[in-house]
Amino acid sequence: MTSANDTPTRILRDQHENILRIATVLEVILAGEAKPGALDFDALEDCVSFIRLYADALHHGKEETLLFPELESRGMPHDVGPIAVMLHEHQQGRGYARAMADALPAARDGSGEALRALADAGHAYADLIRAHIMKENNVLFEMADQMIDEPACRTLCAAYDGVCRHTFEGRTMAELEAILERLLEKYPQA
Numbered sequence: 192m193t194s195a196n197d198t199p200t201r202i203l204r205d206q207h208e209n210i211l212r213i214a215t216v217l218e219v220i221l222a223g224e225a226k227p228g229a230l231d232f233d234a235l236e237d238c239v240s241f242i243r244l245y246a247d248a249l250h251h252g253k254e255e256t257l258l259f260p261e262l263e264s265r266g267m268p269h270d271v272g273p274i275a276v277m278l279h280e281h282q283q284g285r286g287y288a289r290a291m292a293d294a295l296p297a298a299r300d301g302s303g304e305a306l307r308a309l310a311d312a313g314h315a316y317a318d319l320i321r322a323h324i325m326k327e328n329n330v331l332f333e334m335a336d337q338m339i340d341e342p343a344c345r346t347l348c349a350a351y352d353g354v355c356r357h358t359f360e361g362r363t364m365a366e367l368e369a370i371l372e373r374l375l376e377k378y379p380q381a
């Protein structure tokens with residue numbers, strides 16, 4: 192939950208760190224593809240769950256339903272410029288996450304074609320999300336910090352807390368963060 196020192200972008204920047212960690216874990220696991228039969232599909236499934244539920248439903252949900260509308264209310268356009276680019280990239284990320292989820296069962300059953308699709312989508316997701324987060328942190332959030340002042344900051348942080356209390360396909364935010372922690376213990380090189 193938020194503290195008095197949090198700002199609407201500080202909270203999202205912290206979540207970005209977790210999303211960057213999952214991108215690295217994903218690529219470390221996919222590197223096991225070179226050894227036939229050695230791929231850790233359970234860990235890949237956990238990565239896909241974390242990406243769908245934490246990176247997308249929770250984190251992008253906060254941006255799309257709370258931060259971006261606040262910026263739009265202060266004059267930032269919806270259809271062009273940074274918000275439009277971020278929304279487009281969220282959609283691209285959703286597409287890659289869906290492609291990974293769709294390919295996983297057949298890849299687990301030994302389909303080489305599905306494994307290729309899974310790995311391609313995974314690498315594409317990692318590339319996309321790293322570039323996306325760099326743009327958000329360095330461009331959009333810098334602008335947001337200039338545009339959103341008190342008391343809107345407090346109001347937004349309180350609204351974020353509301354999102355954090357939701358469950359995502361039955362999982363709490365803490366349970367989703369525990370998935371990442373378990374993956375990082377299993378793949379300390381990530």
Ligand SMILES: [Fe+2]
Pocket residue numbers: 203207250251254324327
């Ligand atoms: Fe973000």
